[in-house]
Amino acid sequence: MKKIIILMISLVLPVCGVNAAQMCAENTTTTIVLDPSIAGIGYTYDLPTWTWETRFPYGTINGIAACVTTGEGKTRGDTVAGLTEGNNLVVGGEAVGKYCWCKMTHPAVSLWAFYYARSSASDCASNCTYNCGHYVQNYSSLRAGLFGSVGAN
DSSP: OHHHHHHHHHHHGGGSOOOOOOOOOOTTOOOOOOOTTSOOSEEEEEGGGTEEEEEETTEEEEEEEEEESOOTTOOTTOEETTOEETTEEOOSOOBSSSEEEEEEEESSOOOEEEEEEOSSHHHHHHHHHHHHHHHHHHOHHHHHHHHHTTTOO
């Protein structure tokens, strides 16, 4: 009986694949894998503060939203370093245009990622924060823009 079990194990193990990753990090470093292929499991948003939060199986990310006049020709997930409105850097909470932008602020800072062109500035102001949380949860193109731009500031 032992010989049969050993024979079965020796035949099965060589065909089993093993996937592993190795990463070195200091003890004081927190590491989180931001994988755009993994959908979120929930989201919340706070319209007065222009903030959103999306929960994933591996943790929670937080971000901010803004509605500006810049965005013509952009597609969902396109990122911009130093997004401006007029001569001012966008900091979140701007409600002057119809183009909705999202930015991750925690656990890392991303570039501004384009969400969508709403019908008007007021429509954008009413829906952008909600859309950032919802679309980060459900659409990989927006997650890819945010996650892929971490460290590009």
